[in-house]
Amino acid sequence: MSISKASHQSNDDSLTATDRIVQQIEESNYISRDLSWLKFNYRVLDQAKHIDRSIFDRLKFLAITSSNLDEFCTIRLGSLYNYLDYGKERFDYNGLREEPFRKLLLLETQKFYKDQNDYYVNRLKPLFLKNGFSIVSYNELSLENTHKVNDYFNKTIYPMLTPMVFDSYHTFPVLMNNRLLFGVVTKNANDHHNLQKVSFIQVPQNLPRFYEIPEDDVIQFVPIEEVISNNIHNLFRNVEIVSANLFRINRNGDFTLEESEDIESNFLEDLKRKLKTRRSGRVVRLETMEDPDPWMMRLLKIQWDLDEHNIFYVPKESMLDFSGLHQIIGHKEFKTKRFHSPDPIKPLNFPEHGTRDLFEVLKERDILLHHPYNSMEPVLDLIEKAADDPYTLSIKVTLYRVARESRITAALLRAAENGKHVSVLFEVKARFDEENNLREAQRLQKAGCFVIYGVGNLKTHTKLCLIVRKEEEDKVYRYVHLSSGNYNEATARLYVDIGLLTTKEIYANDVSEFFNVITGHSQPSTYRNLITSPRDMRIQLCNLIRREAENARNGIQAGVVMKMNSLQDKELIDELFAASQAGVQVKLIVRGMCCLRPGRKGVSENIEVTSIVGEYLEHSRIYYFHNSGSPKVYIGSADAMVRSFDRRIESLFLLDDEFLKKQAVNNLRYNLKDNVNAYTMKEDGTYVIKELNGEPNFNIHKEFYNVTREIVSSAKLF
Incomplete structure (x- = not known):
């Protein structure tokens, strides 16, 4: 534990509350799930410390830790708040009740956050210039570049901004999750009561995080929050701006206690409603640049029922939300400086890949694929050929996460248009991919595919595909793919997964039976290999x-x-x-x-x-x-x-x-x-x-x- 260990004494009465917590954690045979997850994110942060990596790959891992922490707060911290807010009793694996565990968890999260920012400021940021770029503040710009930035603000950013005031006449606005926000505190000189008001501005998420200024040998990246902050007076005419405060929030995105027992009832509409709830769920973490306006912070704490444990302060030398660094990491000028995977090798028992028909090879032997060392092409080839193949009768597949421009869903659409029977169990509850999955599933349904939107209140996470072909007069072959990984050609280049391609009856029978279970009302007596x-x-x-x-x-x-x-x-x-x-x-x-x-x-x-x-x-x-x-x-x-x-x-x-x-x-x-x-x-x-x-x-x-x-x-x- 990163909590300082107490010198445990035999008399329990002499132990402080912190001592007891540490002792309870140490005595348990189980490790807290959430504290263990934080240790995992430290291991990801470790990857940013590898000096043999380029600065762009090191920043990539830093950005991943930031996205990871967002998801952790949204789901795991959100889940804890379900118990706190609904008055439900909860014991962590180490035996701690919900409130002591909340404080411990946020304390450990705060420590990680500090370590993350310290490493960025002290170790990574000093390397930027010699690698051909810099992140510059507005005040560091030349006069010419200041004019460029101001022009960008006036023409592009300004028309998109909408200040939302909160006062006795206006309700508190719904501020978006994981979005850069400004809280602008103002006063009106003509107001005899000299009352302060706060207006909130959401930074548009469809604009680049940085305004880019190419120089001779360095690309200057100006954060969008710097551009807005230094032009914010244009949005507040004839009033005094007391302070402009940049912050960001994580909302509860866990629906564990809200899941309906009767989830079959109008399930799609229910899911859409929950996606909206995620946008307006209770705030569990507030990140802000250091030294925010104390008046505004008191207001936000009261409004969102937060205390200092929930507030995360960012040093002025750092930046809010490291995931914004992906614009720099993925910049075309630095393409050759980033890690690139070697070309995949051919599967050990499919050296003929690219020269023989996969349908024929699978009649001879099974193939084990190990991604990304083996390409996902054999799986894609199989489904794409089946979609256009006159002998194919049906395709059944479970989809959990698919690529944005998915070859899998494109092939399934073609298969349906070509008259094949296509059954797709599309898990639209896949966390944070719900909207993309819902959109893709509805496209498939409109094309004539038989689409199942999940099974009751269970999440379908299994990865299976079954292709049925009638190749001879009375001979039907079933081609099966079983895997640990998603049918996603983009992540297959980055995720280590393993999958099996086979035509063996023992697998085909099990998978056929399994599809009958998850798409119908079958109760199998036994499986052979599943x-x-x-x-x-x-x-x-x-x-x-x-x-x-x-x-x-x-x-x-x-x-x-x-x-x-x-x-x-x-x-x-x-x-x-x-x-x-x-x-x-x-x-x-x-x-x-x-x-x-x-x-x-x-x-x-x-x-x-x-x-x-x-x-x-x-x-x-x-x-x-x-x-x-x-x-x-x-x-x-x-x-x-x-x-x-x-x-x-x-x-x-x-x-x-x-x-x-x-x-x-x-x-x-x-x-x-x-x-x-x-x-x-x-x-x-x-x-x-x-x-x-x-x-x-x-x-x-x-x-x-x-x-x-x-x-x-x-x-x-x-």
Whole structure:
């Protein structure tokens, strides 16, 4: 913990409230989900500290931490406020009640925020000039450039601004979430009561964050807030401007307590209403430049029911909202200075990619794809060919997040126009992609696709595709794709995911049955190679762990290796604890939050936790069980979280091809071997960079481009 440890005394009465909180956290076998997430964002911030990266890539990671923190406040802090505002009782994993935990969580978030700003100001900003750009204030501009900026304000910005006054005649305006805002405090000399008023101005989000001024060897970027602040007098004629204060807010965007039980009733309209609620939900965090007007701050605290824990102050040398840096990071002038992925390699068991018809190859063998090291093109090719192919009868697919100009949805539209039966389960509740998903789903529906907008109050997170082709007179083939990743060709170049292409009947039967369950009212008796939720995923995974524990107790070699985004489910954690105590070696690769405390004497001595954070976002989920030397390996969409097991439609699939199983084993082996992107979780919940121990650097984000069949064939974990 970053809270200072108390020297615990035997007499509980002598402990301060802070001491008790620290003691309670340290004694728990579980790590707080939210505090663990903050540790993850520190690991992302660490990426901005790599001096071997260009300044643009370092700023990219800084911008990611800013977006991450916005989502954290909107959803996780928002969820906590659901309990506080609705008077619901809540205990965190470490046993803290809602109000003490709120203060602790905001204290830790404040610390991260300070570290983030300090690093930007002291370490990154001094590097700008020698890299060909600078972020300049209005007062630093030459006279000529000042005229340019003022002209830009008058012609472009000024017509878009709308001051919204709050006084006894005007209600408090609804200020937008995650938007730069000005609170302008004014006085009227003719007002005998000399009363102050505040007007709010929302900075247009469809304008660039910076006004660009190309010079001979440096591009000057002038923040839009500087342009507005220095011209704000144009909006307030004949009144005195007391202060102009830049700030920003995060609103509660979590709907957990508001979800309707009868969600089938007019669901689309309900979703649209909730999207509007996100824009006007309660404020949970207020960011402001340091030294704001105290009168305005008192007003905002009262209006939004905030205290100092919710207020985040930005140093004048820094900037509000680092995600605005993407304009500089992505600038065409710096294209050659940013990280570019190597060209993808061909899948190990599909070296003919690009020279043979995929439909024919899949009749011969299964193909395992590992993105971004393998291109997503085989999946896109399969769906695009099926859309135009006269032999294709139907396409069924689950969509969670799609690219803005999605080739997948374009192919599905063509398929429907070509008379194919197209069924799409489009998860319009995918967080922050709701509006794009809703728009795409309605396009598909209008084209004649059978569109299912989610299943009841469950979120459909599984990634499955089923293509049915009648290729001979009486011969029908079913082509199946199962994956951990979204059908999104943009993120497939940045996210590490794993997927299977197959025509095997054992998979086709399971997936066909699964589609009948999620689109109809079928209740399957059993699946052969699928584990699904909310049906039985938790119990099946726990049973597999129990089997390893039983083997260990009987003197048989046992082992569990799991790779996932997040580990939070207490029941599964308890099974891992029991397995550790039985002597099972448990190795966990958890990118983000991990609520399991490893290495605790008598509890989790045989459990180690690694986190991989680097150039690519680790997104694949792989579950390995030693099974007396005949490993069971599952891949799929599910993390080990309560929401994944109870409130989502998820699937994991068993690999049955021996070579593909070896590929997955090698995937885990490489992750455990990485000593460049890897962090080791300590018993106290902190993370340290993995030690080299005299070994050469091993960076999986490079090494996976060099994998061969020979390397895979020799892969072992235990």
